[in-house]
Amino acid sequence: MPPSLTAENMPVRPRRLVIAGMEGCTNCSVCEVRANGICSALRDDELERLARAAVRITVPPGHIFIEEGSRATDFFNITGGTVKLFKSLPDGRRQITGFVSIGHFLGLAVSDRYAFGAEAIDQVKLCRFSRPKLDSLTEEFPRMERRLLSEAANELVAAQDQMLLLGRKTARERVSSFLYGQLENHHGDVIPADARISFPMTRADIADFLGLTVETVSRTLSGLRRDGLVTMNAGHTISVPSPARLRAIAQGEEG
Amino acid sequence: MPPSLTAENMPVRPRRLVIAGMEGCTNCSVCEVRANGICSALRDDELERLARAAVRITVPPGHIFIEEGSRATDFFNITGGTVKLFKSLPDGRRQITGFVSIGHFLGLAVSDRYAFGAEAIDQVKLCRFSRPKLDSLTEEFPRMERRLLSEAANELVAAQDQMLLLGRKTARERVSSFLYGQLENHHGDVIPADARISFPMTRADIADFLGLTVETVSRTLSGLRRDGLVTMNAGHTISVPSPARLRAIAQGEEG
DNA sequence: CGTGGGTTTGAATCTGTTCAAGGGAGGTGG
DNA sequence: CCACCTCCCTTGAACAGATTCAAACCCACG
Numbered sequence: 001m002p003p004s005l006t007a008e009n010m011p012v013r014p015r016r017l018v019i020a021g022m023e024g025c026t027n028c029s030v031c032e033v034r035a036n037g038i039c040s041a042l043r044d045d046e047l048e049r050l051a052r053a054a055v056r057i058t059v060p061p062g063h064i065f066i067e068e069g070s071r072a073t074d075f076f077n078i079t080g081g082t083v084k085l086f087k088s089l090p091d092g093r094r095q096i097t098g099f100v101s102i103g104h105f106l107g108l109a110v111s112d113r114y115a116f117g118a119e120a121i122d123q124v125k126l127c128r129f130s131r132p133k134l135d136s137l138t139e140e141f142p143r144m145e146r147r148l149l150s151e152a153a154n155e156l157v158a159a160q161d162q163m164l165l166l167g168r169k170t171a172r173e174r175v176s177s178f179l180y181g182q183l184e185n186h187h188g189d190v191i192p193a194d195a196r197i198s199f200p201m202t203r204a205d206i207a208d209f210l211g212l213t214v215e216t217v218s219r220t221l222s223g224l225r226r227d228g229l230v231t232m233n234a235g236h237t238i239s240v241p242s243p244a245r246l247r248a249i250a251q252g253e254e255g
Numbered sequence: 256m257p258p259s260l261t262a263e264n265m266p267v268r269p270r271r272l273v274i275a276g277m278e279g280c281t282n283c284s285v286c287e288v289r290a291n292g293i294c295s296a297l298r299d300d301e302l303e304r305l306a307r308a309a310v311r312i313t314v315p316p317g318h319i320f321i322e323e324g325s326r327a328t329d330f331f332n333i334t335g336g337t338v339k340l341f342k343s344l345p346d347g348r349r350q351i352t353g354f355v356s357i358g359h360f361l362g363l364a365v366s367d368r369y370a371f372g373a374e375a376i377d378q379v380k381l382c383r384f385s386r387p388k389l390d391s392l393t394e395e396f397p398r399m400e401r402r403l404l405s406e407a408a409n410e411l412v413a414a415q416d417q418m419l420l421l422g423r424k425t426a427r428e429r430v431s432s433f434l435y436g437q438l439e440n441h442h443g444d445v446i447p448a449d450a451r452i453s454f455p456m457t458r459a460d461i462a463d464f465l466g467l468t469v470e471t472v473s474r475t476l477s478g479l480r481r482d483g484l485v486t487m488n489a490g491h492t493i494s495v496p497s498p499a500r501l502r503a504i505a506q507g508e509e510g
Numbered sequence: 511c512g513t514g515g516g517t518t519t520g521a522a523t524c525t526g527t528t529c530a531a532g533g534g535a536g537g538t539g540g
Numbered sequence: 541c542c543a544c545c546t547c548c549c550t551t552g553a554a555c556a557g558a559t560t561c562a563a564a565c566c567c568a569c570g
Contacts, residue, residue, distance in 0.1 A: 087419040089507035095422040097415045108408045115412045142397045145404060152407035153363045157370045159414035160352045164342040166421035167350040167466030171526065203549060211422030216526055218550055234535095252344035426558070458517065471558060473518055489567095 028054065031127070033079045036103035041147035049140070053133040059120040066107070066118035075107035075134050081124030082200050085116050086208065096209040098158065099201065101185075105151050107131075122200045166211045169252065174210040175220040176250040179230065183243055191243040198237040282306060286382070288334045291358035296402035304395070308388040314375040321362070321373035330362035330389050336379030337455050340371050341463065351464040353413065354456060356440075360406050362386075377455045421466045424507065429465040430475045432505040434485065438498055446498040453492040 028034070028051040029044055039047060056079070059065045065076075068088060082101045088094045097116060100106065106126075109115060129137070138145045165177055182197045201209075207217045224230045229246055231239045240246055248254050283289070283306040284299055294302060311334070314320045320331075323343060337356045343349045352371060355361065361381075364370060384392070393400045420432055437452045456464075462472045479485045484501055486494045495501055503509050 085415075087415055089419070089423060091507060093423040093507065095419040097418050108411060110405075110409050110412045116415055138401075142400065145397065145400055146393075149400060149404045149407060150365075152404060152411060154365050155411055156363060156407060156414065157365045159411065159418065160340075160342055160371055162418055163352050163414065163421060164344070164350040166418060167463075168344060168348040202547090208422075213527060214549080215528085215551085219526090222550075252346060252348065457515090468559060469517080470519085470560085474558095477518070 031079060033077065033103045033127075037077045037079070037127075038105050038144060038147050038151070039077070041143045042141060046141055050137060053129050053137060055128045057126055057128055059124040059126065061120055061122050061124075064117055064119045065124075065126075066114050066116070068115075068117035069113055072107065072109035072112055072114045073131055075105070075129045075131060076118075077127040077129075078102055078104045078106060079125045079127055082121040083118050083124055084121055084201065084205060084209075085118050087116050094208050095211065096205060097162070098155075099205075099209065105148065108148075108152060121205070171210075171212055171216050171220045172223065173250060173252055174212060175206075175217060175224065176229075176246050178206060178210055179224075179238065179240065180243065180247050180250045183240060183246075193243065194239060194241050195243055196233075196237060196239045198235075200236065283309065286334060288332065288358045288382075292332045292334070292382075293360050293399055293402050293406070294332070296398045297396060301396055305392060308384050308392060310383045312381055312383055314379040314381065316375055316377050316379075319372055319374045320379075320381075321369050321371070323370075323372040324368050327362065327364035327367055327369045328386055330360070330384045330386060331373075332382040332384075333357055333359045333361060334380045334382055337376040338379055339374050339376055339456065339460060339464075341374070342371050349463050350466065351460060352417070353410075354460075354464065360403065363403075363407060376460070426465075426467055426471050426475045427478065428505060428507055429467060430461075430472060430479065431484075431501050433461060433465055434479075434493065434495065435498065435502050435505045438495060438501075448498065449494060449496050450498055451488075451492060451494045455491065 028039055028047040031037070031039065033039065034047075039050060042050060054077075057065075059081075068086075078101060080102055082099055083104075083106070084096050085098045085100060085106075086094050086096045099121070106118065107114070138148070165174055169177065179197065182199050183191050183195055186197060187195060203214045203217050206212075207214045210217065212220075221230070221232070225232060228241065229249070231241070233239060283294055283302040286292070286294065288294065289302075294305060297305060309332075312320075314336075323341075333356060335357055337354055338359075338361070339351050340353045340355060340361075341349050341351045354376070361373065362369070393403070420429055424432065434452060437454050438446050438450055441452060442450060458469045458472050461467075462469045465472065467475075476485070476487070480487060483496065484504070486496070488494065
C-alpha cells in the first residue's frame with residue numbers, strides 16, 4: 001500500500017550541502033522578516049545584538065542544507081524562498097513533513113542531532129544562528145522564547161492536521177486539503193472566490209507530502225479539474241472557482 | 256483506502272465531560288509527577304505558588320475531558336493513567352495523534368479553541384490549571400516556559416515520526432513501530448531481550464493511531480506472532496523476544 | 511448461563527500502487 | 541534554428557495491500 005521505489009523517490013542522496021553566497025551579517029532591522037520571524041519578538045536595540053549572532057546564507061534549489069541525522073549545530077530563520085522538510089526510510093521512501101517559507105523558524109531538535117532533513121525548493125535565503133548563540137539570546141530575551149513556543153505550538157497543530165490527513169483521508173481529500181492549505185497561505189483566512197494559487201513544488205513533492213504517489217496526485221488533480229473544482233494554468237498555477245467547495249471536500253464533508 | 260465507518264469508529268460522540276473526584280489542591284511537592292512534569296522546572300518554593308493555581312481531578316475510563324473545538328480554557332498535567340488525543344472528520348473517521356501518560360503536559364492551543372480531543376483510556380488523574388493562571392506563572396518562572404518549549408519540541412519530533420509512519424510505512428512496519436514505541440516507553444533506550452509490554456489501549460485505538468482498521472491490526476499481530484517476533488499473553492500483554500529485530504522491521508530495514 | 515465488548519479469521523472488494531508508455535516544456539549544443 | 545536530451549507531468553492497464561463485510565470466538569460480568 002505505501003509506494004516504494006520509483007524513479008522520483010530513489011535514494012538519490014544528492015549533492016551535498018553547499019552554502020553559497022555567504023553574505024555576512026546584514027542589518028536585522030531592515031530584514032525582510034523583521035515583521036514575522038522570531039525577530040518580531042525583539043525591540044530594535046535587541047535586534048542589534050541578534051544581528052551579531054546571525055549569518056545570512058543563500059541556498060540554491062535542490063540543495064539539502066540540513067542532513068537528516070547530522071549534528072544539530074545551527075538554527076535557521078527563513079528570509080526567502082520555500083523549503084521542504086522531510087524524513088526518509090533506509091530504502092528511500094520519503095515523507096515530507098512540511099513546506100516552510102518566509103518567517104519560519106527551523107532547527108528545533110530534541111537530541112543533538114536533527115531528526116529531519118531540509119532541502120531548498122527554489123532559491124532560499126536564510127539567517128543562521130549557532131545553537132549556543134541562540135541559547136544565550138533566549139536566555140537574555142525571554143520574549144523570544146515565548147515566540148518560539150508559540151511557533152512550536154503552531155507547528156504542532158499543523159502536524160496533527162497532517163496526521164489526520166495521512167491516516168484517514170482519501171486521495172481526493174488529501175489533494176484538496178493541500179490546495180486549500182496553499183490558498184490559506186497566500187490569502188489569509190478570508191479567501192476570495194476564484195482565487196489563484198501558485199506554488200513551487202513538483203508533483204513528486206506533493207505526493208511525498210500527502211503520502212501518495214506522483215501518479216495518484218496527477219490523476220486526482222485531473223479528477224478535480226474534470227469536476228470543475230480547479231482549473232490549471234501554466235507553470236504550477238491553479239485557479240479555484242469555489243474555495244468553499246474545495247474546503248468541504250478537504251474536510252471530508254462530501255464525496 | 257482509508258477505512259470509513261465501522262462499528263468501532265462510528266460518530267458515537269459519547270458521554271459528555273464528567274469531572275469526577277474533584278479533590279482540590281494537594282501539595283505539589285509530594286506530587287507523583289514532581290520529577291517529570293512541567294513542575295520539575297521549579298524549585299520547592301515556587302511549587303507552592305503553583306499548587307495554589309492547580310486543581311486535581313480524576314477522569315473515569317472512556318470519558319472525554321477535552322472536546323474537539325471547545326474553548327481552550329485549561330491546561331492539564333497528567334499525573335496518572337493514559338490519555339488518547341485525537342482528531343475526527345465529520346463522518347466519524349478518527350485519527351489518534353498520540354497516547355500520553357504520566358508527566359505529560361496537555362493543552363497547548365494556537366487559537367482559543369482546542370484543535371484536538373482528549374479521552375481517558377483508563378482511570379486518569381490530572382492537574383488542571385486555568386489558562387490565565389498558567390500565563391502568569393510562565394511570566395513569573397521563565398524556566399517553566401523553557402520546559403514547555405522542550406516538551407513541545409519533543410512532541411514535534413514524535414509527530415514527524417508519526418507522519419512518516421502514516422504516509423509511508425506498511426501495516427507490518429506500523430504495528431512493529433507501535434510495539435517498539437511501547438517498549439521504549441516502559442524501558443528506556445536500552446531495551447532488554449525478551450522484554451514485555453503491557454498497554455491499556457484496545458485494537459481499535461491502535462488502529463486509529465496507526466491509520467489502519469482493527470482487522471488489519473489484528474491480522475498483522477497474528478502475522479508477527481507466526482513469525483516468532485512477538486508472543487501474546489493474557490490481557491493486552493505482549494512479549495518481544497528480540498527487540499532489535501522488531502526495531503529493524505519498524506524502521507523499514509527488512510520485509 | 512446468557513450477553514456484550516473486544517478480538518480473530520475468512521472471502522470479496524476496492525482504492526491506490528506499480529509498471530509502462532507517451533507528451534510537453536525548457537535547456538544545450540550542433 | 542532545430543535536433544536532442546532531460547525532467548516533469550499525464551494517462552492506461554494490471555496488480556496488490558488494506559478495507560469491507562460477515563461470522564465465529566473468547567472472556568469478563570451480571
